[in-house]
Amino acid sequence: MCGHGSQTTVVGVSDSSFASLTTLRVGGEPRAIIRCTSAEQLAETVAALDAAGEELLVVGGGSNLVVADGPLDLTAVIVANGGISLVDATTVRAGAGAVWDDVVAFAVSHGLGGIEALSGIPGSAGATPVQNVGAYGAEISDVLTRVRLWNRRTGVDEWVPAESLDLAYRYSNLKFTARAVVLEIELRLRPAELSAPLRHLGGERLPLVQARANIVETRRSKGMVLDTADHDTWSAGSFFTNPIVATECADTIAAEVGEAGMPRFAQPDGREKLSAAWLIERAGFPRGYPGACAPARLSTKHTLALTNRGSATSDDIVALARDVRAGVEKRFGVILEPEPVWVGVGI
Template identity: 60%
Template sequence: MSEKSKLPFAVLEAIEALPNVVVDATSFAELTTLHVGGTPLATVRCASRDAVCAVVALLDDAKVPLLIVGGGSNLLINDGEVPLVAVVLECDEVDLHLGTGTLVAEAGAVWDEVVDMAVVSGLGGIECLSGIPGSAGATPVQNVGAYGAEIADVLTRVELLDRETHERAWVEASSLELAYRYSNLKFTSRAVVLAIELQLRTDGLSAPLRFGELARVLGIDAPRGGEEIRWPIAEVREAVLGLRRGKGMVYDEADNDTWSAGSFFTNPIVDAEVGEKVRGIVAGRLGAEEAAKMPCFPAGEGKVKLSAAWLIDRAGYAKGYPGHGRATLSTKHTLALTNRGEASADDLVALARDIRGGVASAFGVTLEPEPVWVGLSIDEPAQS
């Protein structure tokens, strides 16, 4: 058995014989933007879609657990030995069709490089998603979004590898049940995203601007009512990158304040009456003026969306909150839990539990984590 893997020899031998595959012993701390996580059974790097399909089929047939890893920006993984194989997607080709505005990106393509390529080529629709870390293949899994845009706005098809049949096929985006930070791929192992297809605009203008903060940075009046404002995509991209950098949301390996999983909690979507109950609690705790300013947005069918960052801050967790061990809140944004260097997975879990418990105690709202947790749980262990 190879020192770089704890896989059964026959499985390892079969994988190493595949073209466009490299096996090594890279830890999850090296593969994730949180820089937390132990050592998998093996790290298998796949430089083509065919390689991904072959590796996943071999592991599934041998009943060896695996975890698909793209940019590692949405993972919180336990320390120590992790009993699964990290299958790292390094297939990263991007095809642009300027006449039609169609973009096809392999799953391992760095997402922000995809956005940059589209903007430089004059194709609009994903400029508001600039600076989001991770890979293209991850974008439909949780329907990534920012500044009033989300991948569902432009996604047309996804190439999937079915984990049960090992068949490979393009499926329509409409089959993924895309919703706020959700698809029917999330938290399941039913399929692996191999590539995505987007339909972008060809006129060099952005998707309609829907976010007041972004409009202000661009120096334009915020859109009102049914008004549609579109703007040159290069300017929108630079404005978004500036906003994200100011919040520590553009990953920089040299800056511990960006060693995070981005927004750690999703914005709660609750019944409208629950939203008003929360507003009442805010009024009682912080006064009527603060309650009137509480972010609360329509979310369809009698639902409203609250701001997780606002609730965290008003529950007493300020930017830079010291937290536990080497895990703290970002000094720039209360929604990012960061590794200040050598933080353990337990440090991050303790901080996440602290914040979620504090918000629940203060406002009666339970925050849900956005990253995928492996070998860990945000729920407190049951008392024996």
């Protein structure tokens, strides 16, 4: 369990809990925490725990987890293998434990475009292919070329092409499965002075550095850039994925609400993607819901974020998620799907 590597530390359960390992700041105490600072140690640790039949949870930046309170019969394996480098003039390699926003900053500083729209997203580089992270018209699938995996089923450390991951909107065949652990990623970017067209600016292109600054500030205005002093950022980011529905369903909702300009985006399969935040608001859930005294509330800046106001438990977060989801289903007949991984709890 990483015991052969000098860079690995094993921490007793009294030293930490998932409340300190996740951006929602909720969750109980794992049986143990093992921190691995190299890809090899990460693979070795997972292999040893699997061989021993012990349950484990791989944790990167903790920005996409909802974990139950109380003692948990599992080991938290912390992905701490950072490192960002250029493989060649346009290929960036990042360890799974690298802070994702540091990867974006590295690319921009080297004049490489393709991921500037993903600035400010919390979490680790290894998590980005798992759910095909995206924002403002860009997705990891646009630039991901290959991923180094520890295959837990075969015991093989291997680089696999991005095409093998079945990447789609907020999905890969790694998500919600335990078949493999991401060790490293590689991205093929492009030398550029200007950003890709930015959706939130109507397709405008900005100089890379300016585009990155604009995205970070836009995310900060929505409480989506981590700040320990701001409870609006004590969240798992966008809690629900934007639903993809039949055009007839979108037409019905638009007619029922009676507002011009309902957000709706055509999809390749003929369906349409709607805005989960828009649906939540029109279903009667304003920013800050359910009110100032609640320990768990919708962000005061962005209704798609469920936030811990400082004293929330996992149960508080789950109750709020269920409330919002049920309200949207009752109002529009659309079932919102949560984006985070649930550990020991469920919606």
